[in-house]
Amino acid sequence: MYLDPVQSFEPLRSRCAPTRPLRVGMIGIGTVGAGTFRVLARNQADIAGRAGRAIEMVIVSARNLSRAAGIVGEGIELTDDPLRVATHPDVDVVVEVAGGTGPARDWLLAAIAQGKHVVTANKALLAVHGTEIFAAARQHGVAVAYEAAVAVSIPIIKALREGLAANRIEWVAGIINGTTNFILSKMRDEGLDFGAALAQAQALGYAESDPSFDIEGIDAAHKLTLLAANAFGMPLRFDDAQVEGITALQGMDVACAEQLGFRIKLLGVARRREHGVELRVQPALVPATQLMAHVDGSMNGIMVKSDAAGVTMYYGAGAGSEETASAVIADLVDVARLDGTPAAQRVPHLGFHANAMNALPVLPRAAVCTPHYLRVPVHAAGQVEEVAAWLGRRDLPVRQVVRASDRPGMGVQALALTEPMAQGAWDQAVRVLQVHPMVAGSLATLRVEELAG
Structure with missing residues (x-):
């Protein structure tokens, strides 16, 4: 009954x-x-x-x-x-x-x-x-x-503080800005460039007249700072976050990512490493086979990797009047139940593991290790193989090099994916390649995030 x-x-x-x-x-x-x-x-x-x-x-x-x-x-x-x-x-x-x-x-x-x-x-x-x-x-x-x-209708703070309280959190990563996710979805689905997709987002009310906090990644970095504090018991380190928005992203790279089996998303990533914590927001390629790649429109999605529960995922609206109200009132219900709770437990992220995590720095950009995507415009089709040979001679961990599918006005483009390597070493290689005679224009490079167990 x-x-x-x-x-x-x-x-x-x-x-x-x-x-x-x-x-x-x-x-x-x-x-x-x-x-x-x-x-x-x-x-x-x-x-x-x-x-x-x-x-x-x-x-x-x-x-x-x-x-x-x-x-x-x-x-x-x-x-x-x-x-x-x-x-x-x-x-x-x-x-x-x-x-x-x-x-x-x-x-x-x-x-x-x-x-x-x-x-x-x-x-x-x-x-x-x-x-x-x-x-x-x-x-x-x-x-x-x-x-x-943090993520409006997604109860991610409660998940970290309560549902995953038994776990050591290894990383938190997600789409935590609905405006940029809407823009990237339109660029992919309708072939729009960034400016046209932004204008559509503004016309529909997804983006403000001054959208800089969203499109420059600042809003996502605010939220990531709070997620990292709850996940790792660390102080709020917003000033140390590495933040990159989507304003420089080209529609050509959205299409090339699709060809390679990926989708581009603006991700916030907080990852525990042996010598520090990664705290970063950037557009990145996500494998199209993973759930995160299918969080579209203005929706948000967050994944958490922990030692006991494994990988868990949370999905929901990232904006809206009553969607936000739902989270506000859930907090009021928690406050209403507080009688008898020790004062020290009412701000939990300042307490547990504080000494250990305070000793760990936020890792600099150069130390972050991920796979990478590279697009190289070249003068002729035969030079795609030259790009592959050049990367090989520098002992870079290249996974594949292919020619991008022909599209009007795109020219010949070599596309490369690497295995994980440190950002500093990758940036140095890209700077050297940029001035090579076979290169016909500006290179484009993005991180690849493979959010698996």
């Missing part, structure tokens, strides 16, 4: 004193804030049943109070002062969904100093100021929850 998990505990609840609602103040009621309010209102009974008590919105700050009034209705205090929310005496937890890294830092630190828990979707804030914010939270014994800051 099926027992409803909420109803089955009603007799026990009736004998216990009623639990006070978790009282929430929210800073910002734009796209994410409005979605959070809608989902809380629509699913309040289910949420309360899972949290063990009601979650009640007390106060909301907004720049446009008349617009906010139309969203929240009556019975909720409205203010244009975020600090009023952060220090409100009747608020237990502050939800920050306004964005930015300056004032938002001050709001959250003010809330923490008042002993209030914090839930935020602000990955840039945490990547830049997270160490300070988490240290303050630890000092005051409150939680900072940020599931919505």
